[in-house]
Amino acid sequence: MNTYEPHIYELSTPGKHGASLPMLDVPESTLPADLLRQDGLADFPELTEPEVVRHYTRISQRNYSVDTGYYPLGSCTMKWNPKLNEEAARMAGFAAAHPLQDAADAQGALQLIYELQEYLGEIAGFPAVSLQPAAGAHGEFAGILVFRAYHLDRGDHDRVEVLVPTSAHGTNPATAAMTGLKVVEVKGDARGNVDLDDLRAKVSPRTAGMMLTNPNTLGLFDEQIVEICEIVHSVGGLMYGDGANFNAILGIAKPGELGFDFMHYNLHKTFSTPHGGGGPGSGAVGCSAALAPFLPGPVVVKNADGSYALANPEKAIGRMKAFHGNFGMLVRAWTYIRTLGAAGLREVSEMAVLNANYVRVKLKDVYPQAIDRICMHESVLKGQIAGAPKDVRTLDIAKRLIDYGFHPPTIYFPLIVSEALMIEPTETESKQTLDVFIDTMLQIAREAVETPELLHAAPTTAPVRRVDEVRAARQPILRYDREAIARVRSE
Amino acid sequence: MLQAVGVADTADLFVDVPAAKRFPTLNLPAPLSEPELVRELLALSGQNANAHSHTIFLGAGAYNHFVPAAVDQILRRGEFYTAYTPYQPEISQGTLQSIFEYQSLITSLTGMEIANASHYDGATALAEAAIMALNVVRGRRKIVVARNVNPQYRAVLRTYLQALDVTITGDETPGTGVAEALAQVDDQTALVILQSPDFMGQIHDLRGVAEQVQAQGALLCLHFDPIALGLFQTPGQVGADIATAEGQPLGIGLNFGGPYLGIFTTKQKHVHKIAGRIVGITKDVDGQLAYVLTLRAREQDIRRERATSNICTNQALMALASTVYMSLMGKQGMRRVAELCYHRAHYAAAEIAKLPGYRVITPGTFFKEFAVALPRPAAEINAALRSQGIIGGYDLASDEPQLGNAMLLAVTEMTSKADIDRLVGVLGGM
Numbered sequence: 001m002n003t004y005e006p007h008i009y010e011l012s013t014p015g016k017h018g019a020s021l022p023m024l025d026v027p028e029s030t031l032p033a034d035l036l037r038q039d040g041l042a043d044f045p046e047l048t049e050p051e052v053v054r055h056y057t058r059i060s061q062r063n064y065s066v067d068t069g070y071y072p073l074g075s076c077t078m079k080w081n082p083k084l085n086e087e088a089a090r091m092a093g094f095a096a097a098h099p100l101q102d103a104a105d106a107q108g109a110l111q112l113i114y115e116l117q118e119y120l121g122e123i124a125g126f127p128a129v130s131l132q133p134a135a136g137a138h139g140e141f142a143g144i145l146v147f148r149a150y151h152l153d154r155g156d157h158d159r160v161e162v163l164v165p166t167s168a169h170g171t172n173p174a175t176a177a178m179t180g181l182k183v184v185e186v187k188g189d190a191r192g193n194v195d196l197d198d199l200r201a202k203v204s205p206r207t208a209g210m211m212l213t214n215p216n217t218l219g220l221f222d223e224q225i226v227e228i229c230e231i232v233h234s235v236g237g238l239m240y241g242d243g244a245n246f247n248a249i250l251g252i253a254k255p256g257e258l259g260f261d262f263m264h265y266n267l268h269k270t271f272s273t274p275h276g277g278g279g280p281g282s283g284a285v286g287c288s289a290a291l292a293p294f295l296p297g298p299v300v301v302k303n304a305d306g307s308y309a310l311a312n313p314e315k316a317i318g319r320m321k322a323f324h325g326n327f328g329m330l331v332r333a334w335t336y337i338r339t340l341g342a343a344g345l346r347e348v349s350e351m352a353v354l355n356a357n358y359v360r361v362k363l364k365d366v367y368p369q370a371i372d373r374i375c376m377h378e379s380v381l382k383g384q385i386a387g388a389p390k391d392v393r394t395l396d397i398a399k400r401l402i403d404y405g406f407h408p409p410t411i412y413f414p415l416i417v418s419e420a421l422m423i424e425p426t427e428t429e430s431k432q433t434l435d436v437f438i439d440t441m442l443q444i445a446r447e448a449v450e451t452p453e454l455l456h457a458a459p460t461t462a463p464v465r466r467v468d469e470v471r472a473a474r475q476p477i478l479r480y481d482r483e484a485i486a487r488v489r490s491e
Numbered sequence: 492m493l494q495a496v497g498v499a500d501t502a503d504l505f506v507d508v509p510a511a512k513r514f515p516t517l518n519l520p521a522p523l524s525e526p527e528l529v530r531e532l533l534a535l536s537g538q539n540a541n542a543h544s545h546t547i548f549l550g551a552g553a554y555n556h557f558v559p560a561a562v563d564q565i566l567r568r569g570e571f572y573t574a575y576t577p578y579q580p581e582i583s584q585g586t587l588q589s590i591f592e593y594q595s596l597i598t599s600l601t602g603m604e605i606a607n608a609s610h611y612d613g614a615t616a617l618a619e620a621a622i623m624a625l626n627v628v629r630g631r632r633k634i635v636v637a638r639n640v641n642p643q644y645r646a647v648l649r650t651y652l653q654a655l656d657v658t659i660t661g662d663e664t665p666g667t668g669v670a671e672a673l674a675q676v677d678d679q680t681a682l683v684i685l686q687s688p689d690f691m692g693q694i695h696d697l698r699g700v701a702e703q704v705q706a707q708g709a710l711l712c713l714h715f716d717p718i719a720l721g722l723f724q725t726p727g728q729v730g731a732d733i734a735t736a737e738g739q740p741l742g743i744g745l746n747f748g749g750p751y752l753g754i755f756t757t758k759q760k761h762v763h764k765i766a767g768r769i770v771g772i773t774k775d776v777d778g779q780l781a782y783v784l785t786l787r788a789r790e791q792d793i794r795r796e797r798a799t800s801n802i803c804t805n806q807a808l809m810a811l812a813s814t815v816y817m818s819l820m821g822k823q824g825m826r827r828v829a830e831l832c833y834h835r836a837h838y839a840a841a842e843i844a845k846l847p848g849y850r851v852i853t854p855g856t857f858f859k860e861f862a863v864a865l866p867r868p869a870a871e872i873n874a875a876l877r878s879q880g881i882i883g884g885y886d887l888a889s890d891e892p893q894l895g896n897a898m899l900l901a902v903t904e905m906t907s908k909a910d911i912d913r914l915v916g917v918l919g920g921m
Contacts (some may be wrong), residue, residue: 004780008592008818018819019559021827025908026838032856035694037724043599044822052818053561056589056811060570063585067569081573084525089746090563092543093536099553099748101540101882102873108538109747122518134611134749135804137791141651148654174791174801178622179654183796221507253508254515268804276808277586278576278768279609280750283804296650318650322552322614322643322737323748335532341522346514350501357496357504374496374504402582407575413792431492462581464781472773472785476762478605480595488772489780 005058009480012045018052043480062463063277064407070433072359074378074410074422075169075217077247077269082339085272085332094331099323103309110308113324114300116284116334123337123345124246124263125256126286130295130313131325136244138320139264139283140175140211145317146262146287146294147209147238148179153294153315156236159208163232165194167218167414169242172211181208188416192220192371194228203231209238214258215245215376217414219356219422229259238262238291246270247426248353248377251346262287271333282329296320351427352377355434359425362438366445370417378424380417388448392455394419397444399466402459404440540882542745546910548876550860550901551690551885552613552641553748554740556718557828557904562742562815572808580783581775586807587782590770593814600720600817600825602727603734603756608768609806610753613714613737614644617684618651619755619766619800620712620733624682625657626764626799628710631681635661637672639689640714642890648684665893669695676707682733686714690890691853692836692860692899694723701730717741717754717813718903719858721829726756733757742816743809752809762786766800831904832859839902839911846919852897859903862887865896872898872921879917 047055064071071078089095097109117129133139144162151159161184162176173183184202189195194212210232215221222228229239241255241263247270249255255263267273268281275281287295296319297312310324340348353376360369360379367381383394398408398421410422425434447454459465477484498504505513523531542555566572570585577583577590590608597606610616621634634657636645645662652659661672661683669685676683683704687695697713704711710732715725718740726734738752739745757765763786771785791798820828836859840851848866863884865872873883884898891897902911 005588007588007595008814009595012821017821017823018561019557019821019824021557021824021904022831022907024831024834026835026911029834029837029841031722031833032694035696035724035856036722037602037720037728039602041599041721041822041825044596044825045818046821046823047818049559049561049819052815053564055818056565056815057568059585059588060565060568061585062583062588063570063574064579064582065570065575066573071575073575076575078575084528086567086572087529088532091532091536092541093539095744095746096541096543096555097539097747098542098547098549098555098745098882100549100551100885102877105540105877105882106538106747108535111538112535119519125515134615134806135802137801137803138611138615141801145650145654170790170792170795170798171801171803173796174794174798177796177798178651178801180656181654221505223507223509226509226512249508251517252505252514253512257512257515258509274572274808275575276572276806277574277583277589277811278807279805280611280807280809281804317653319643319646320615320650321612321647321749322641322751323612326611326749327747328750331532335528338520338523338528338531339525342517342519344522345517345519350504353504354492354496354501357498358492361496374498374507376504398579399581402579407582408579459581463584464581464779465775465777467580467775467781467783468773469783469785472771472783473787476785477772478591478594478759478762478769478785479598480592485772485780488774491774 005055007480008055009045011047011051011055014046016046016048018047018049069405069407070429070437071407072409072423072425072437073407074424075244075413077424077426079272079426080428081272081274082336085335088335089328089331107308110300112334113330114302114308116330117300119337120265120284121286123250124286125254127289128292128295129284129286130299131284131330132296132320133283133285134321134326135279135281136264136266136283137171137175139285140171141178142285142296142320143240143262143264144175144179146291149294149315149317150291151208158206161206162208163202163210165212167216167416168211168213169244172242192218193222193224196224196227199228199231203235203237205235207235207237209240211240211242213242213245215248218370218380219375219378220371220373221376225258244269245377248349250349251342252349262291267329267333272336273329273332280326280329282326298324348427355425355427355429359423359434359438363441366442367421378422381421381423382417383419383421385445385448389452392448392452394421396455396458400444400455400458403461406437406440545880545882547882548884548900548914549882551899552643552737553745554901555745555903555905556740558742558744559819561819562812565815566808566812571811577784580781584782587770589811589814591782593810594770596814596817597754597756600717601734601756602725604759605762606756607765608770609810610755610767611806612749612751612753613735614647616735616753616755617644617714618648620735621648621652621682622800623764623766624710627761628681631679632656633658633660633679634682635672635675635680636684637669638662638664639668639691640684640686641690665891673703676704676709678708680707680709682710682712684712688716688719688858691862692857693853694856694858697729716858718829718832721825722833738813741813743812750806750809752806752813763789764799767802767805828904832902835906835911836861836902839900842911842915843918849918860899860901862897862899865898867921868896869898875921876917881914881917
């Protein structure tokens with residue numbers, strides 16, 4: 001099953017086609033000869049339906065996925081994607097509805113959006129929600145634009161800095177840069193929390209706000225969160241919550257009550273919509289009443305007569321994309337929340353945190369924990385095994401896990417931990433799966449000491465072995481090119 | 492497990508959360524079983540008119556095109572839709588190969604040199620084009636955008652650029668288009684954004700335009716309709732520096748507005764300036780060909796505040812849908828779909844033009860969508876159509892009020908002659 005599958009262009013035979021189309025039933029009109037393309041799509045492939053389906057089925061089998069195995073992948077919450085969600089999103093009234101059709105013809109879709117706005121607001125403690133952003137980074141972009149608009153609206157023109165902890169996701173500083181703001185890094189303390197002294201030294205009348213993930217990227221809940229928010233608020237700054245780690249605190253704490261002014265939700269992490277090999281996601285955003293007028297629109301409102309309508313917040317920063325967000329993802333998240341209810345969501349976080357701590361305590365004597373504390377939904381360990389040769393790196397451990405049938409954890413993140421190994425079990429894995437994973441990790445640690453060559457050579461059971469990333473970047477081949485590919489083969 | 496962790500109760504795991512804020516009440520509806528939820532979902536879904544239950548002439552950026560059954564069969568494969576971002580190439584060759592094939596098909600379709608792995612939708616692809624142009628053409632802070640670019644895309648462009656010191660101009664005057672936009676280009680202009688077919692459906696003859704723009708030191712971004720490229724001149728032929736599109740017509744359902752697909756293409760020389768993921772070819776240690784995410788030093792997780800964009804999650808599964816679609820259609824199918832759209836749209840326009848009080852007002856050549864001046868407000872006409880099971884056109888009253896009573900009508904390979912005749916029948920009775 002793991003054999004090489006040719007490129008779709010190499011499977012083409014002239015004259016074939018794989019789709020059935022209607023006959024022309026109207027008179028032909030004249031085509032404007034000088035506006036037509038000249039090449040007749042010469043290099044487009046020609047295949048039958050069975051050829052196309054077999055090709056994509058075969059390459060699908062060269063993928064790892066949640067449906068085929070366990071992802072202890074920190075920061076990305078690779079939980080189970082319930083199958084009902086997929087059926088829900090494909091119902092004709094959702095999947096075949098046009099985004100611009102009259103509101104009277106779309107009441108079911110609008111009601112679903114409205115209810116999801118309400119549910120997400122309730123879960124995180126925010127009075128206003130917009131479902132427009134298409135991904136977490138898109139939600140961050142919306143949030144920092146809202147901060148900026150809020151300050152400018154108050155005549156506050158000098159707030160040009162965003163505080164970001166050194167442990168933050170890369171999207172945080174990248175977002176600040178897209179909004180023309182300067183990133184100011186804040187250090188962590190010995191317990192993995194934000195260093196309050198450093199924070200106090202760095203807030204100023206120039207502070208637009210702070211972007212913070214809590215639980216943070218060390219998998220630790222920052223115990224000083226209330227003080228952090230107070231310090232930032234004391235200079236007129238706003239608190240942005242990166243919701244990537246929200247899976248730890250559903251029904252445990254509401255970010256809006258902790259002092260956050262704004263947050264994005266990753267529906268493709270916390271609320272079980274599938275990752276799709278990199279997307280689509282959804283980066284819904286929630287905020288305080290003070291920021292609500294600036295949210296991106298349209299949002300859905302409920303009229304006095306009980307009907308639903310699209311509306312733009314009064315001082316909206318604009319629209320983040322065409323239409324109303326990644327609606328198909330919204331249907332899946334709505335279905336997930338309605339399946340679990342309040343008690344079920346709290347249980348999600350309890351089990352996610354219990355699983356993470358179980359793995360942590362079973363592994364930390366062999367893989368040292370970056371900061372020895374009870375963790376939340378994930379823990380950060382180090383691939384530094386006592387007695388192993390120096391050239392056994394975290395990368396080798398990760399690749400060896402592939403040979404044992406696991407997706408590797410997130411590695412070398414957060415950047416502040418050397419040889420980081422970030423493990424997030426999620427709540428949807430059983431104790432049996434976790435025990436097999438733990439035993440495998442301990443086995444790999446023994447191999448690291450006794451037979452390190454096994455780790456350096458790994459993986460050997462995957463569709464391909466370690467790849468030469470430098471070559472890919474140095475001589476980039478970014479589209480099908482028979483000669484260039486032949487050259488790579490022959491070298 | 493609690494014992495192993497050393498706590499008596501799961502609640503003890505959360506002592507780091509301030510006690511006063513711990514375990515808040517969540518006021519949510521009671522949970523439902525799967526059969527109960529299916530019933531609720533069907534009730535909500537059932538309230539929405541849709542392209543399966545109705546005949547539809549609404550477009551304006553989202554189109555009812557044919558989606559072959561095989562597309563969704565592939566999308567439903569758990570190996571694709573439940574996979575993570577392909578950061579571990581050894582166990583992500585399926586996703587990586589599909590993205591590489593997507594990049595190949597999109598460059599073949601457009602005649603452009605490179606394509607990235609996708610943006611959120613056509614509007615955000617266009618906005619990212621503007622950010623790239625500002626980084627390529629250093630020191631210039633003006634973007635010219637034609638009025639006949641989809642108004643939602645122009646709105647997103649303004650959202651994206653609002654915090655940067657940039658002037659966006661060219662689209663202020665109702666009823667203007669390509670020529671008026673080009674007249675605004677000067678030595679401060681970094682990028683000119685045109686759309687063809689434009690928001691009114693018109694296909695523009697853009698030969699010579701790229702040279703004209705480039706002679707003034709600016710870049711040209713052309714927003715196109717991928718279905719039109721089955722027949723019409725490509726952005727590559729025209730010489731565009733950047734070409735973007737909404738990829739929804741390529742095998743993706745209407746989905747009430749998303750998830751869709753942002754197509755982004757440009758010239759090879761800009762490859763280090765583009766946003767988003769891109770897949771290349773290399774070898775593994777055994778010399779076997781392998782696919783891998785490449786040129787990663789542009790991306791946020793590596794470059795942080797110096798990244799070309801903050802984009803991380805994209806629309807990979809939608810790119811796969813369009814890849815399977817283009818593979819099924821092939822050379823013949825892509826052309827046939829475009830021909831069906833063109834001929835049926837022209838038949839519809841000709842029949843409507845025969846009706847007293849109706850006039851086709853899209854100037855020049857159009858493809859699958861055209862604007863019609865109406866004898867009565869579009870809302871009244873759409874209500875009459877709706878009573879006959881037809882979702883009518885896009886009311887132009889708020890975007891282009893100077894046109895008076897007018898709407899956009901979209902006709903695709905899904906619209907039969909009988910559908911068109913029924914539309915014309917209702918319009919004629921108004």
